[in-house]
Amino acid sequence: MKIQLFSLAHGRSGDKGDSVNVGVIARKPEYYEILKSELTAERVKNHFGEMVLGEVERFELPNIGALNFLLHNALGGGGTKSLKLDAQGKTFAAALLRMELDLDEAAYPQLKKS
Numbered sequence: 001m002k003i004q005l006f007s008l009a010h011g012r013s014g015d016k017g018d019s020v021n022v023g024v025i026a027r028k029p030e031y032y033e034i035l036k037s038e039l040t041a042e043r044v045k046n047h048f049g050e051m052v053l054g055e056v057e058r059f060e061l062p063n064i065g066a067l068n069f070l071l072h073n074a075l076g077g078g079g080t081k082s083l084k085l086d087a088q089g090k091t092f093a094a095a096l097l098r099m100e101l102d103l104d105e106a107a108y109p110q111l112k113k114s
Contacts, residue, residue, distance in 0.1 A: 001105045004098060008034060011093030020052075020071040020092045025064065030110040032065040038101050044069050047099050048092075069096075
C-alpha cells in the first residue's frame with residue numbers, strides 16, 4: 001500500500017549554518033515503529049537528491065515518538081551566504097512529508113485501525 005508520510009507524521013524544520021534540522025513526529029504512538037523502520041537516513045537523502053550534498057544523520061527520540069534528521073551541506077552556505085530561496089531550511093519538513101512510502105499492509109496492522 002502506498003501512503004504519504006504526511007498521513008503518519010507531523011514535521012518541523014529549521015537551520016543551523018549550512019545544515020537543516022528536520023523533526024518528524026508520529027501522529028499516533030503506534031506510528032512511531034513504522035517511522036523508525038521505514039524512514040531511514042538513506043531514504044531521506046535519496047528523497048532530497050541533489051538538494052542535500054552532505055551526509056544525513058538520524059536520531060531516534062522514542063520518548064516523544066519522533067525522529068530527528070540532520071541534513072548536512074543542504075543550504076548553499078547558510079542563511080547569510082546562500083542564494084537559495086529557502087536558505088534557512090523552513091520548508092524541508094513539508095517537502096519530506098510529501099514522501100510516499102510503499103508499505104506492506106500485513107506488516108503494519110496498526111494502519112488498519114486508522
